[in-house]
Amino acid sequence: MALLITHKCINCDMCEPECPNQAISMGDEIYQIDSDRCTECVGHYDKPTCQSVCPIDNTIIVDALHTETNEQLWDKFVLLHHAAQL
Numbered sequence: 001m002a003l004l005i006t007h008k009c010i011n012c013d014m015c016e017p018e019c020p021n022q023a024i025s026m027g028d029e030i031y032q033i034d035s036d037r038c039t040e041c042v043g044h045y046d047k048p049t050c051q052s053v054c055p056i057d058n059t060i061i062v063d064a065l066h067t068e069t070n071e072q073l074w075d076k077f078v079l080l081h082h083a084a085q086l
């Protein structure tokens with residue numbers, strides 16, 4: 001599952017530079033996560049690092065509209081990593 005930033009976000013800028021997949025960017029009002037780039041940090045960290053650094057509890061949650069298996073997340077990681085090397 002990709003993750004989702006809710007409106008509890010206070011735009012503190014902590015998560016964006018920590019994402020290993022450049023999946024986080026500033027949206028119209030708050031930061032947003034590109035579900036095509038979010039691997040839940042699979043391939044990089046044991047748990048989602050954006051959730052770890054976010055100072056507001058339950059601001060970054062799982063995106064129920066983008067459910068993926070662990071295998072699919074690994075496939076996404078490989079594709080992103082491979083594309084970065086082209």
Ligand code: SF4
Pocket residue numbers: 003018019020021022023024033037038039040041042048049050051
């Ligand atoms: S879970 Fe990881 S890959 Fe997904 S947005 Fe957060 S830091 Fe980026």
Ligand code: SF4
Pocket residue numbers: 005008009010011012013014015016031050053054055056059060
């Ligand atoms: S760390 Fe949390 S509060 Fe800060 S910009 Fe990211 S989602 Fe928003």
